[in-house]
Each structure stands twice: as C-alpha cells, then as structure tokens.
C-alpha cells in the first residue's frame with residue numbers, strides 16, 4: 001500500500017497529460033507559454049476569483065503575497081505555529097517577524113479567539129493556514145482583520161478544492177496562496193503554486209514580482225523573483241483539472257468513510273484515538289487524513305510492520321524550530337500545537353484508495369493502538 005498513489009491517477013489521465021506535454025515540447029515556449037494563461041483562467045473560474053497568478057511553488061506564492069504588500073523588516077505577520085515550515089519561513093525571508101497564534105484543538109487551524117490579543121502596532125498581515133484540507137474560520141478572522149485594518153492571506157497550500165460556507169478556498173480573503181507540490185490535492189509533476197485575488201492592483205504587482213519585478217521587458221520598478229510556473233507544469237495541471245471535481249468528491253467520500261470506520265472500530269474505546277473533526281460549514285479535501293494517538297512512535301512501528309505507511313505532519317511546531325530560537329518562544333507557549341505535534345499521525349489518503357484498502361488501514365490502526 002502506498003501513502004499517496006500518483007501512478008493510478010496518471011494512468012487515468014495519461015492521454016491528456018501526454019498530449020499536453022507533447023504540445024509544449026513542440027511549440028517550445030517552456031516559460032510563460034500559452035498553457036500558463038489557460039491554466040490561470042481555468043483556476044480563477046474554479047475558485048470564483050477575478051485573478052489567478054500562477055507561480056513556481058507554494059512558498060513563492062506566500063512570499064510574493066508578502067512582497068506585494070510591502071512587508072519587511074520591523075513588521076510582524078501572524079500565522080499558526082502548527083503547520084509546514086514554509087508558512088513562517090516566508091515571513092522571516094522578507095525580513096519580518098513571525099508572530100504565532102495557537103490553533104483550535106478540533107481543527108488545528110488558527111484559533112480566532114486568540115487573534116486580537118496578538119495584534120500589535122507592528123502587525124502588518126494575518127496569514128492563517130487551512131491545514132490538512134480544511135479552511136480556517138475566515139468570516140471571524142476577516143472580521144477581526146477588518147477592524148484592525150489588516151490584510152489576510154490564506155495559506156491554502158493544503159486546501160485547494162475545499163469549501164468554506166460554500167465558497168472555495170483561495171477566494172476567502174484578500175489573497176489566497178496555494179501549492180501544486182505533487183502530493184497536494186491538485187499536484188503538478190514538480191513544483192508549482194498560485195495566487196488568487198479580486199484586487200486588480202495587487203494582481204498586477206504579484207505578476208510583476210514573479211517576473212523579477214519587471215513591468216515591461218527589462219524595466220524593473222521593484223525587486224522580484226524567478227517565480228514563474230513552467231509551461232509543462234501548467235500543461236499537467238490543465239489535464240488534472242479535467243478530473244479534479246471527481247477527485248475532490250472521492251476525497252470527501254473517503255475521508256468521511258475513514259471516520260465512520262474508525263469510530264466503529266473504536267466504539268468500545270473512543271478515548272484511544274482522535275478522529276478528524278470537520279466544521280459543519282466546511283468541506284475537507286483531506287490533503288492529509290490525520291488522527292491522534294498516544295505513543296506515536298510505537299504506533300508507527302507497528303503500522304509499518306502491518307504494511308501500512310504513515311507520516312507525521314508535523315513533529316515540531318514552528319516556534320520550537322531551531323532557526324526561530326531567537327524569538328524566545330519556549331516550550332509551553334502554544335500548548336495546543338505542542339500537544340498536536342506529539343500525537344498526530346497521517347494515514348494513507350488519495351482519491352484512488354479502495355474501500356478494501358481503507359478497511360485494511362483501519363484494522364491495522366486498531367491493532368497498532370493495542
């Protein structure tokens with residue numbers, strides 16, 4: 001059994017992927033080719049936003065968003081401590097200081113109840129993460145941001161395709177930033193990412209930053225990056241968008257089924273395991289299907305022996321990462337994130353998981369928990 005099965009997906013879309021890649025090889029516009037523009041139109045329509053700016057990775061997407069908002073040294077940006085490293089890395093890379101707000105223990109997303117007290121005169125943006133494929137509570141977060149006159153950037157690297165109160169992830173705040181890393185719900189065959197906004201001026205600036213800050217050929221009003229998405233990756237993503245609705249439906253169905261099977265398997269001992277919680281107003285695309293167990297190391301060893309791969313997303317919260325030691329944020333500062341980091345473990349999850357495989361995983365979980 002594989003943790004994520006990308007080959008089965010490739011077999012399904014092979015004619016379209018192969019033809020589209022072949023087309024790029026033939027026309028030769030490997031950078032900023034017609035596939036890039038076509039993909040941006042498809043993605044903007046999908047999310048319901050006016051603009052989509054494709055970029056080279058999810059990390060570049062977040063970084064370009066911060067650069068477009070002119071965030072730099074002396075500024076603070078608020079994010080969650082329980083997330084992939086890039087969420088805070090980009091804040092530090094632009095010279096600003098990450099300020100953490102602990103997460104809600106049910107959803108692992110930034111707890112809006114703790115947001116207002118973290119805002120200082122130096123705060124320049126709020127960057128909630130929509131972790132594991134479920135959106136943060138954007139109505140509440142946007143409301144607090146609005147009262148403090150702050151922009152909100154959604155780190156939607158894991159939630160592309162998810163909905164919040166019927167609206168698509170990436171379309172929930174001033175800027176949405178996602179990743180097309182191969183294992184993400186919409187994954188390329190290499191790195192990629194995209195930015196979404198309604199704001200014409202911001203979209204223009206973000207387009208310039210991804211192209212070395214150039215507004216016309218060899219004319220640079222600002223600094224930027226080599227931040228473009230390759231035409232070949234855009235071609236792959238166009239082929240994947242043909243089946244994306246179907247894959248999202250499969251993720252939602254399989255996620256719900258995992259939860260039902262696990263609840264039934266642990267009906268006699270529900271305290272032994274924590275099953276994912278999805279808010280009634282959300283749909284979750286399960287970039288990861290993540291449970292909590294005690295004695296995780298033993299659990300993972302047993303799962304491996306039973307032939308079921310697992311992974312930990314993420315074992316060390318960002319305030320305890322060595323590179324952020326200078327922030328002086330000691331253990332105990334963000335207890336929910338620290339507790340989650342000790343207990344979370346992700347199970348195999350992808351749209352091509354069979355019911356029989358799911359049953360095998362759940363039986364193994366039951367045995368491994370002991």
Ligand SMILES: Cc1ncc(COP(=O)(O)O)c(C=O)c1O
Nearest residue numbers: 057058059084086087157179181
């Ligand atoms: C929450 C989160 N933010 C940012 C990123 C960065 O995306 P990328 O790997 O495409 O740079 C990732 C993905 O790895 C992520 O999971």
